[in-house]
Amino acid sequence: MPKIYIIDVTNRDGVQTAKLGLSKLEKTMMNVYLNEMGVFQSEFGFPTTRHESNYLKANLELAEMGALKPIRLEGWIRAIVADVETAFRLVPNMKHLNLSVSTSDQMINGKFQGRKTRDDIIKEMTKAVDAAWAHGAESIGVNAEDASRTDIGYLVEFGQAAKEHGANRLRYCDTLGYDNPFTIYEANRTLAEKVALPIEQHCHGDLGMAVATSIAGAKGAIDGGQDAYINTTVNGIGERAGNADLVATILAITKSKGFNDNYKLGGSVDLSMAWKIAKFASYAFGVPIPINQPGVGDNAFAHESGIHADGVLKDPENYELYSYEELGRGGAELVETGREICAGEYSGISGFSHIMGQMSVSFADREEANRVLELVRYANVEAQKPLNEDELLFIAKYPDIVKKLLTLAPLT
Numbered sequence: 001m002p003k004i005y006i007i008d009v010t011n012r013d014g015v016q017t018a019k020l021g022l023s024k025l026e027k028t029m030m031n032v033y034l035n036e037m038g039v040f041q042s043e044f045g046f047p048t049t050r051h052e053s054n055y056l057k058a059n060l061e062l063a064e065m066g067a068l069k070p071i072r073l074e075g076w077i078r079a080i081v082a083d084v085e086t087a088f089r090l091v092p093n094m095k096h097l098n099l100s101v102s103t104s105d106q107m108i109n110g111k112f113q114g115r116k117t118r119d120d121i122i123k124e125m126t127k128a129v130d131a132a133w134a135h136g137a138e139s140i141g142v143n144a145e146d147a148s149r150t151d152i153g154y155l156v157e158f159g160q161a162a163k164e165h166g167a168n169r170l171r172y173c174d175t176l177g178y179d180n181p182f183t184i185y186e187a188n189r190t191l192a193e194k195v196a197l198p199i200e201q202h203c204h205g206d207l208g209m210a211v212a213t214s215i216a217g218a219k220g221a222i223d224g225g226q227d228a229y230i231n232t233t234v235n236g237i238g239e240r241a242g243n244a245d246l247v248a249t250i251l252a253i254t255k256s257k258g259f260n261d262n263y264k265l266g267g268s269v270d271l272s273m274a275w276k277i278a279k280f281a282s283y284a285f286g287v288p289i290p291i292n293q294p295g296v297g298d299n300a301f302a303h304e305s306g307i308h309a310d311g312v313l314k315d316p317e318n319y320e321l322y323s324y325e326e327l328g329r330g331g332a333e334l335v336e337t338g339r340e341i342c343a344g345e346y347s348g349i350s351g352f353s354h355i356m357g358q359m360s361v362s363f364a365d366r367e368e369a370n371r372v373l374e375l376v377r378y379a380n381v382e383a384q385k386p387l388n389e390d391e392l393l394f395i396a397k398y399p400d401i402v403k404k405l406l407t408l409a410p411l412t
C-alpha cells in the first residue's frame, strides 16, 4: 500500500512569507529538528540566491558527516535551465531539487503576458529536468504552480512529460488555497492514475482548509496507486494565510476518524518532537502560537467549564482525542526570574563561559572558548535575539560548520 511522507517547506515557503524570516543558524536548527522528528525531506532553501550558498553548502556538509541524516535536503528553483545552472554553480553538491513553473492559463497569460504558451512551459520544464540530471541531481520533483486552477488535461500532459524525463514526483500546488477536499481528491487521483508518479500536495490556507485539502489530496494519490508527499510548514507559517501546519497534518493523518486504517505515514515520524519544534519556530519567527492551535496551542489541553473539566478528570478521552504527552508536552519549563546572563553580539568571555558552564560545556582552552564566543556573537548579529540552548550547543559542537553558514559575502 502506498504511504504518505512529509516534505516540510518552512525553510522555503515559510521564510519567503512577507514580514517574516529566519537567520541561517535558525534555518539550520529547523533542519536539525525536522531530522530528529523523522520528516522525510526539508525544502531547505534557494540554491540560486547568493546569500543562501554558504548556508546550503554547510548543511549539505552536515548531511555528508551524518549529522543531518536521514532527512533529505532539497533546494527549490524555477524550472528553467538557467536556474539549474546557477544552482549547481553556487551549490555544486546539491543532490535533490524541486523545479517549479506556473501551469494555469491564468498565470501563463497573467505572468508571461503572451511570451509563453502551454507548450513552451512543458518544453522549458523538460529541458530543466534534463539539465538537472546532467549536473548530478539524485532526485527531482517537478512543481505545477497553481495546479488547482490548471486544466486537468494539460496537467496530466505536463506530469507525463516530467515523468518521461525521469522526474521522481509531481507537486500539485494549490497555490491560492482554492481547492476543497473533494476537488483536490479528484485531481490527485486522476494525476496518480494517469501520470503514474508519486504526487506532492502543496496546500495553502486561504479558505481555511490547508490541512483538510492536504490529506484529501494524499488520499486521492494513494487511491490512484501512488505515494503521497504532503508539504507542511511548522506552525503553518507561509505566504498569506499560510500552509498546512506540520503538527496538525500529522494529527489529521494519524488521529482523524478512520483515516489511518488505510492511509498511513511512511517512515517513522516522532510526534513527541511537536512541542519542541513548534516552540522553536514561534521564537525564531517571532510569531506567537495561537492559543487554539491544534496540539501545541496554550488551550489545546485546557478545560474550564464544569461539564468538560469533570469529564476529562474522570477519563481524558471524554474530551481529548490525543494526549499531551504524545506531543512532547507536560514537562516543566524553567524561566529565569532572577539574575540572568545572556549571550549576545557584544558578550565577553566571562559571561559566555558562565552560560556554557551551566550547560556543562567546557572548552579545551581559552582560545577555543574565544573562537566559539566569536561565532555566537556573529550568530546574534543575524538573529538579533538571544540564542536558545540548542543553538549554543550546536555552535560549540560544529564550529567549522557554523563559521561557514554565518559567512555572508555580498557583491563578490
Ligand SMILES: [Zn+2]
Pocket (backbone or CB within 6 Å): 013, 175, 202, 204, 238, 239, 243
Ligand atoms: Zn506555497
